[in-house]
Amino acid sequence: xxxxxxxxxxxxxxxxxxxxxxxGSAEGIIxxxxxxxxxxxxxxxxxxxxxxxxxxxxKSIDNLLPARFRQHHSAHRATYGEHPKPRRMGIGRxxxxxxKDQSEFPVEVSLSHKEVEGHFLIMxxxxxxxxRKAAEEALRQSEEQLIIYAAELEKKVKARTEALNExxxxxxxxxxDLQEQIKERKKAEEETRRALEKEKELNELKSRFVSTASHExxxxxSTILSSASLVDSYKETGDVEKIEKHVKRIKSSVSxxxxxxxxxxSLGKLEEGKIELITEGIHxxxxxxxxxxxxxxxxxxxxxxxxxxxxxxxxxxxxxxLLRNILFNLISNASKYSDKGKPIHLxxxxxxxxxxxxxxxxxxxxxxxxxxxxxxxxxxxxxxINIQGSGLGLNIVKRYIDLLGGNxxxxxxxxxxxxxxxxxxxx
Numbered sequence: 001x002x003x004x005x006x007x008x009x010x011x012x013x014x015x016x017x018x019x020x021x022x023x024g025s026a027e028g029i030i031x032x033x034x035x036x037x038x039x040x041x042x043x044x045x046x047x048x049x050x051x052x053x054x055x056x057x058x059k060s061i062d063n064l065l066p067a068r069f070r071q072h073h074s075a076h077r078a079t080y081g082e083h084p085k086p087r088r089m090g091i092g093r094x095x096x097x098x099x100k101d102q103s104e105f106p107v108e109v110s111l112s113h114k115e116v117e118g119h120f121l122i123m124x125x126x127x128x129x130x131x132r133k134a135a136e137e138a139l140r141q142s143e144e145q146l147i148i149y150a151a152e153l154e155k156k157v158k159a160r161t162e163a164l165n166e167x168x169x170x171x172x173x174x175x176x177d178l179q180e181q182i183k184e185r186k187k188a189e190e191e192t193r194r195a196l197e198k199e200k201e202l203n204e205l206k207s208r209f210v211s212t213a214s215h216e217x218x219x220x221x222s223t224i225l226s227s228a229s230l231v232d233s234y235k236e237t238g239d240v241e242k243i244e245k246h247v248k249r250i251k252s253s254v255s256x257x258x259x260x261x262x263x264x265x266s267l268g269k270l271e272e273g274k275i276e277l278i279t280e281g282i283h284x285x286x287x288x289x290x291x292x293x294x295x296x297x298x299x300x301x302x303x304x305x306x307x308x309x310x311x312x313x314x315x316x317x318x319x320x321x322l323l324r325n326i327l328f329n330l331i332s333n334a335s336k337y338s339d340k341g342k343p344i345h346l347x348x349x350x351x352x353x354x355x356x357x358x359x360x361x362x363x364x365x366x367x368x369x370x371x372x373x374x375x376x377x378x379x380x381x382x383x384x385i386n387i388q389g390s391g392l393g394l395n396i397v398k399r400y401i402d403l404l405g406g407n408x409x410x411x412x413x414x415x416x417x418x419x420x421x422x423x424x425x426x427x
Contacts, residue, residue, distance in 0.1 A: 027238045028126035033119065034081055036061045036074065048128050050100035061124075066098050081120065084113040097126070106133050108235065127238055132231055135247045139224060167195055224250050277319050277403060284316050284355075285309060288348060291327050298332060302341030305331065311350035316426035318355075322400045323424070329393045330359040330420050336387060337418070338363030350426070354406075357422040365414040374410075383414070 022029055028045030032038050041056040049056070049064055061077075062070045089095060089109040097107045110125040171192050178184035227250045234242045292305045299305075327346075334344045338361045347358040366374060370381040375398045378391040401408050406424035 025125075026240055028128075030056070030061065030064075030124045030126065032061050032122050032124070034077075034122070036077055039121070045126060048099075048126065049097070064097055066096055066104055069096075077122070080111065080113075080122065084120075084122075086110070086112045105130050125238075127235065127240075129235065131247050132235065132243060135228070135231065135250050139228060139250060142224070164195075171195055275322075275400075275403060278321065279317055279319055281315050282318055282320050282323070284311060284313060284348065284350075287320065287323075288327075288346070291324060291331075292346070295328070295331050295335075299335050299344075300338070300340045303335055303338065303344060305344045305346055308345075308347045311348055311355075313350045313355075313426065316350075316355060318424060318426060319404060322404060326397050326400050326422065327357070327359075329397050330422070333393060334359055334361035334363065334418075337361065337384060353425060355424045355426045357424070358419060359422075360417060360419040362417040365416055365418055366410075366412040367414055371412070 022040070023042050025042060025044065028048045029042045030038055030045050031040040038056050038059050038061055041051075043053075046053060046056060062073055065073055087110070089111060095107050095109055096104050098104055106129050108127045108129055112123045112125070114121050114123065171188065174188045175185070175192070178188050227247070231243050231247065231250075288307060288309075292307060295305065331344060331346070338344070342362045345358070345360040347356075347360075349356040349358070364383055366381050367383055370379075373379045374381065375394045377395045379395075380391040398408055401422060401424065404424050406422060408420060408422050410418060410420045412418035
């Protein structure tokens, strides 16, 4: 490596082994003299701080610190010179560095020293931890959301249980009062039967909810916990590739948890009748293209959405939010239950006053014995047990379509693929 002439000799350049380690390190390395003047910086450090080749040489190390920290830095450097030993900087607090463009970013810094031919040199090993900080913040927010949701769910379960207990008490009182009158007694018995059926349904729903939530939450939470621990261990070795791998796993798990929570919230609103239709004009082609663009990041490697339009209608009247949720769910399922590289086909057809949407995949298909149950709450086909999912998506989609006054049907063949056809009024 060609270096610029400095104000004092650099005796370490003749050491080929050290130079190879220096330039090949995955961490940023900066070597300064006792006065804080930068003698050498490897390529990783130059890129990290936004400088060109050899542009850091002869600059003061203070140029890499935000102005608010520079006043005390020379004193810290002098103290280190008096008592030099390998150590990590900033234990118990966050360190911040400054790029050439004056933007700040979080770092971890370890110091070492070497005296070469009478020159006291300080070596700083620097790691950019921006992505890890972002992952930690995402994990913190996810935990907060789970706590809030769990508290709300507990309140709802408690309120519904109290309401059910009150209903049962009223029915028992009514039974005693109406025993002398056959007509009233039959009426009370019918009410009791309905209440018991409702109670049974609620208990089954509660049991399946607890079972599904327990299973679906445990896996991504375990992934987040293990990946966070591994990121913490890899930061000591500076293994950026493995850190990035586990940060991606954390983001993927958080996204999966968010999807599950959205399904549960949607189901709750539907059960409580809180979904209101808001009809508006929708530019169909732009709307479909926007959804496909948003779905790209959720597709598996090599998958793409092939869209075909057979519509003269530029604008339709419908609820854009429900229509968006319907398409998101069906396209997500097509991707989830297909292999990498398999295309997804979306056909939009307009016939007089109806819109027909066909979503076809070339995936694993639905077993014949599971077809009649496929839109039931929490039901999952026998060939998708090892694929993540809550079993609520198609149930929610069908109920959204019912609200819009449409219908849905599908055809499927195992190992060949599935086609869902949605028919909706457009005026």
